[in-house]
Amino acid sequence: MIDWGWIGRNADQIIDRTWEHLFLTLVPVAIGIVISLGLTAVVLRWRRAFGPITVTAGILYTIPSLALFAALIPVVGLNATNAIIALTSYTLLILVRNFVAGIDGVPAAMLEAADGMGYTRSARFWRMEVPLALPVIIAGIRIATITTVGLVTVSVVLGLGGYGFFIYRGFQARQITQTLVGLVLSIVLATILDFLFVALQRWLTPWSRERR
Amino acid sequence: MVWDQVVDYLQDPATWSGPGSIPVLLWEHIWVSVVATIVAIALVLPLALWLGHTRKGADIAGVVVNIGRAIPSFGILVLTVMLLVQWGVSVLSVWPVLVALIALAAPPVFTNTIAGVQGVSAATVEAARGMGLKESQLVGRVEVPLASPVIVEGIRIAFVQVIATATLGALVAWGGLGRLIVDGFSVQNQGKVLVGAFLVALLAVIAEVGLSIAQRASTPRGLRPRPD
Numbered sequence: 323m324i325d326w327g328w329i330g331r332n333a334d335q336i337i338d339r340t341w342e343h344l345f346l347t348l349v350p351v352a353i354g355i356v357i358s359l360g361l362t363a364v365v366l367r368w369r370r371a372f373g374p375i376t377v378t379a380g381i382l383y384t385i386p387s388l389a390l391f392a393a394l395i396p397v398v399g400l401n402a403t404n405a406i407i408a409l410t411s412y413t414l415l416i417l418v419r420n421f422v423a424g425i426d427g428v429p430a431a432m433l434e435a436a437d438g439m440g441y442t443r444s445a446r447f448w449r450m451e452v453p454l455a456l457p458v459i460i461a462g463i464r465i466a467t468i469t470t471v472g473l474v475t476v477s478v479v480l481g482l483g484g485y486g487f488f489i490y491r492g493f494q495a496r497q498i499t500q501t502l503v504g505l506v507l508s509i510v511l512a513t514i515l516d517f518l519f520v521a522l523q524r525w526l527t528p529w530s531r532e533r534r
Numbered sequence: 535m536v537w538d539q540v541v542d543y544l545q546d547p548a549t550w551s552g553p554g555s556i557p558v559l560l561w562e563h564i565w566v567s568v569v570a571t572i573v574a575i576a577l578v579l580p581l582a583l584w585l586g587h588t589r590k591g592a593d594i595a596g597v598v599v600n601i602g603r604a605i606p607s608f609g610i611l612v613l614t615v616m617l618l619v620q621w622g623v624s625v626l627s628v629w630p631v632l633v634a635l636i637a638l639a640a641p642p643v644f645t646n647t648i649a650g651v652q653g654v655s656a657a658t659v660e661a662a663r664g665m666g667l668k669e670s671q672l673v674g675r676v677e678v679p680l681a682s683p684v685i686v687e688g689i690r691i692a693f694v695q696v697i698a699t700a701t702l703g704a705l706v707a708w709g710g711l712g713r714l715i716v717d718g719f720s721v722q723n724q725g726k727v728l729v730g731a732f733l734v735a736l737l738a739v740i741a742e743v744g745l746s747i748a749q750r751a752s753t754p755r756g757l758r759p760r761p762d
Contacts, residue, residue: 384742386698388705389731392715396536396724465603472606476702479719486608493612493706501616505609512604 325499336488336507343484343511346474350406351467354413361414362421372422379415387412387476405477412473413466420462424455457530460523464516471512475504485511539725554713556733563710563737566628567696570635574692577636578644586651586681587673595648602641607699610634615706631703631710638699639692646688650681682752690745697738711737
């Protein structure tokens with residue numbers, strides 16, 4: 323049922339689609355992080371903005387990907403910009419929620435200790451609150467990245483798709499091997515990126531490593 | 535000019551009645567999504583309740599969450615359809631899509647149910663046991679009510695995801711509202727595509743909001759935040 327030779331014969335294409343999949347994952351996540359940092363700054367200053375921001379991000383998150391890709395076609399066309407806008411919009415809810423939760427989760431005793439040691443507000447924020455919030459912040463980036471890896475496959479309707487290209491072409495050609503390769507590679511990519519973020523978190527927060 | 539196409543499509547009588555019209559596709563989309571979610575609940579709820587009750591499920595739930603997130607639902611949908619078609623199920627029937635949607639709805643219900651039941655405080659469970667409740671009563675009268683907001687949240691996540699993935703069903707020959715988007719694409723009718731996209735988005739948002747309200751309503755009075 324599985325045609326192992328197909329993989330060898332199509333190695334070039336698999337590599338091309340790997341780059342496409344990585345590009346369509348990392349660019350939206352990176353843009354999403356920048357936007358979410360801005361939104362988080364707004365929320366930390368004006369708490370009232372949290373409700374409206376999460377409701378808006380929640381509505382964006384709820385819109386099915388095929389619908390969002392389709393709705394963007396008259397605006398930006400059938401291209402990577404379309405996919406990047408749509409995929410970026412899906413990262414916002416997860417990222418903003420986790421960024422704010424991370425900062426909110428810093429224990430009050432820590433803040434008092436920082437104040438007592440004479441930290442200014444900005445020093446307290448950057449040297450105390452942000453580092454302590456990092457595990458929750460990175461957890462958000464991990465979930466956003468894995469979710470995006472899966473959603474990229476749907477962008478096959480825009481003529482892109484990354485590994486989604488194999489998933490769909492396998493269906494059209496009735497070749498289960500192609501579909502399986504696309505599906506498995508997508509899972510592998512998500513898993514690898516997830517491990518990288520776990521490694522990044524360990525490196526950035528050495529104090530949380532001691533407990534084994 | 536895009537708007538002209540939208541208006542043209544909306545004024546076409548075939549939009550509102552007959553095969554492939556909005557009411558037919560909308561109904562198809564809704565019933566398949568509801569049936570898939572209910573079947574998934576029926577399949578996994580007993581096991582999840584038991585795993586939560588015996589407090590054995592934490593590891594299993596964690597694995598399911600991680601794997602579930604990494605698997606693209608589009609891939610599962612396409613693969614399930616291909617396998618069932620190979621076994622002789624018609625690609626035009628609803629079955630392949632329905633089976634895939636059940637598989638996709640199951641993990642959120644499963645993991646949230648385990649997490650919800652395990653989240654019930656051990657002291658509460660002990661107290662109930664001390665008052666002489668049997669194990670089955672403990673599940674039905676203590677754990678399920680206290681876990682219900684988390685369980686309903688799982689159902690909400692599952693249902694909204696099913697609605698979204700059912701849209702993709704149109705890419706693999708089945709109907710539902712995704713038909714408007716996919717067919718509109720192939721005949722270059724942007725009006726049809728946009729109306730389809732709008733309806734799909736609206737349906738998903740309504741499901742999300744509706745089940746959020748259900749989630750709040752299912753919260754036992756004792757767990758609700760006290761109004762100041």
